[in-house]
Amino acid sequence: MSQKTFGQALNDALTIAMEIDENVFIAGEGVGVSIHQDPNMATHGLLKKFGRKRVKDTPVSEAAIAGLAVGASCMGLRPVVEIMFFPFITLASDMLVNHAGKLGYMSGGKSSFPLTVRVKAGVGFGAGSQHSHNLESWIAHSPGLKIVWPATPEDAKGLLLTAIFDPDPVIVVEDMMLYRMSGEVPAGDIRTPLGKARMVTSGTDCTIVAYGVALYTVMKAFKPLSEQGISCEVIDLRSLVPLDKACILDSVRKTGRLVVVHEANRFCGFGAELAAMVAEEAFEALKGPVKRVGAPQIPVPTAPTHEKIFKPGPEDVVLAVRETMKK
Amino acid sequence: MKENQIVPDLQIRLYTSMILTRKFEEKIVALSQEPYRMPGMQILANGQEAVATGIVSALELEDVIISNHRSHGHLLARGADLNSLMAEIMVKDKGVNGGKAGTLHLSVPDLNVLMTSTVVGAGPPLAMGAAFAQQYKRAKGITVVFFGDGAAAEGSVHEAMNLAGVWKLPLLFVCENNCWAGAQRSEEHCAAQHIFQRAKGYDMPGQSVDGNDVEAVYNLALELVEYCRSGKGPALMEALTYRMRGHGEQDQQHYVDPGELAIWEAKCPIRLYRQKLLNDGVLNQAQIQTIDQDAETRVSAAVAFGDDSSYPGPETALTDVFVQPPSA
Structure with missing residues (x-):
């Protein structure tokens, strides 16, 4: 190590x-x-x-x-x-x-x-x-x-x-x-299996799935959410294909809610697949709407002011979690 | 080693390979006119047999072939099993790829016909990768990629030729210039008349040959294959020929001048070679008939083999996507 x-x-x-x-x-x-x-x-x-x-x-x-x-x-x-x-x-x-x-x-x-x-x-x-x-x-x-x-x-x-x-x-x-x-x-030849997501935090109210740098956006939202008394289960997907369906479905069956966060455009983004999967396979467990946090349907802008609009921030995650908790 | 001079034994093999290809594809033509007999597009190299036969006959088995949508001649010249080839074209489970390739994506890795791509112009970058592996492993083999004059308009062909030139890969680029890309004549899609002249831009030798003269094709292929094998780098060979049956069997060739077709019909590589072998006393009429008859018999047996096998079972539709599929 x-x-x-x-x-x-x-x-x-x-x-x-x-x-x-x-x-x-x-x-x-x-x-x-x-x-x-x-x-x-x-x-x-x-x-x-x-x-x-x-x-x-x-x-x-x-x-x-x-x-x-x-x-x-x-x-x-x-x-x-x-x-x-x-x-x-x-x-x-x-x-x-x-x-x-x-x-x-x-x-x-x-x-x-x-x-x-x-x-x-x-x-x-x-x-x-x-x-x-x-x-x-x-x-x-x-x-x-x-x-x-x-x-x-x-x-x-x-x-x-x-x-x-x-x-x-x-x-x-x-x-x-x-x-x-x-x-x-860790030193040496280590292998992380494909298709195995990583549970980052365990929680009871809402599952949040993210991958790559978006995970850190989620973690910045984790504290304000905790302070508001919302217990989130954060999953680092690690592998999109193959997909660790069981990890996501098990978590959603426990929390009843799902928020997906990625930096790609929301429209037809990977979050749509996860939302559909949960709707098809764990519908009975859902207590609120599945929410997706992603970029608007525009090319990635250049100006810092525009980039800020494009890139989802912790406040977007907080908002999405609160919205799905409303119901 | 390949014969470096034309001897009767080789001449007979060249003729046999060409006539087998012709009979094989003529059978596909016949079957494709029967409803549902030949699913998919049938894209044939009728009239171009001398290119496939001439070049593949100049290769060693360790040499890798990357083919394209007009692949039957390349495979047959390599010695692919007729039965499993025909069954595959009929999309049957005893086909060489289990009915998952069909006529367009045939591959026989056991014979080093490594890949076929029907994305026009995709062969050269794939071949460049195969040739890189040969150079990397210090293997004796070279790679040969077949593409058309239409493919030569793709950017991927430029990228592959440039990189092969930079790395001096053992790769023979073979452009089968059959005068047509879809319904467009060469002069409509190719700025310069000859593809081989591009070789200069990649620091490789480039030569053209009468693609309907099987011995000329064989001789030039031997020379360029030897060049590639010697480690000097890639080479480009352009074989000038003609597409006799349109792009595919659905193509009625309404845009083709019948007079031009007649001219090329007279230059049929098989007919010309048959005549030459008769004139030179290599074969007599009876021997020719025996060879032709044997080809027909083998093709008929292959169709019977295809008829005897089934369409692949539904359970195989979902396999082979990954070597190591997701467990879920």
Whole structure:
């Protein structure tokens, strides 16, 4: 156990994966030599450690980066490729959606694609909507792809290691706002299972589900809610596909209420799936309406004043919980 | 090792492969005219047999093939089992992919026909990944990807060629230029007349060949495959041929000049080669008939095999999405 930042924990995972399996290589724009000299970058120092054969800087070619991952994984390698910012995954999406996600099925199970795509996400650094746009629902909607979203340094390491050695294509979303966050990280090869949510706090009145940096927005709302006498059960989803349905349903059956919080647009966001799932499978347990906290249906704005409107804050979480408690 | 000169034994194999492909696809044409016999789109390479046969015959089994929607010739030339191939095209459970691929997404990883993509232009980046794996593992094999002149308009093809050029990957790009992308002629979708000239921009050799001359295709393929295998990097080969049956069997080719079709019909690669082998005394008429008859017999047996198998059971619809499916 030692203190590491989120970025260092990712770096630790990549290092361990490359040490234990010669078939692991990493590729992407600036994964070897980066314009950033930041030890909190996930790929920092890997070129020096593992050399140019296994740490591949690529041209600015997202389709080729993803194609590299699909083709190489089908040949038995374990590629870990980076798509620099989440919105750029649109350029790679044919390779991921139509190939990584479908060719295993269409081969009748003869082919597999043990690839990992790391993608940086996040709102709040003023770069606007072409560098910030959380597209997890697109991925979750596409069969054959898994998607995980760590919120702590420990899970960053554990989920990335599990993703790399999972036999299926996994997209690992890294919230940029968390790279410098520190936490306890166990040493060695740790694996966080996919499809297992983490119970952050136990409560009796309302279940709140979040993932990634949105978890901390929830935690900022936790205190004012407690002070108002509302006991919340907070769940860190960690993995969207596969989804830990049992954890959410069990919690909602206990509390009778659900609030989902994410930074993506609310409309057709991942929260809609969770709301629908609870309505279908735990309707009898509900004591109030399921509430979703997310962004309005606008591109991620650039000005700090606009970003504030876009990004859900703790006050939005408090409001949503109070609304579902009204009934 | 592949013969580096054309000998009678090779000539007979080239002819046999082409006629088998033709008979196989002619049978698909016939069956697709019967209602519900051949579900899905049937997209054939009738008239382009010399490209598939010529190139695949110049490969070793360790070489990887990435194919596209016009894949039957590539698979047959590689020696794929006719029965399970036909059953798959008929979408039956004894098909090579259990009835989950159909005619468009056939793959036979056991024979290194690793993937087929019908997303036009998607093959080259996939192939680049496969070739990277070969370079990474220091394997002897190279990768060959087949794509069309239509696909050459996709940005993904540029990305793959550029990266293959930068990393000097063992990858042979084969453009089967059949003059058409959908209902658009080459000059309507391709700014320059020849695709192979693009090779210069990626620092790789590029050459074109008469795609209806199987020996010319074989010879050039041997040369470029050897180049890729030697570690010098990728190469681009353009085979000039013609799409005889339209984009797919639903295409009535109302936009095609019948005179042009007749010209290319006269350049049928199989007919030309048959004549050459007769003229050169490699085969006589009776031997040709035996080979043709044998191809027909094998194809008929494959259809019978397909007829004897069933559509995949409903329980298999939900499998193979993940290797390690969610437990819930």
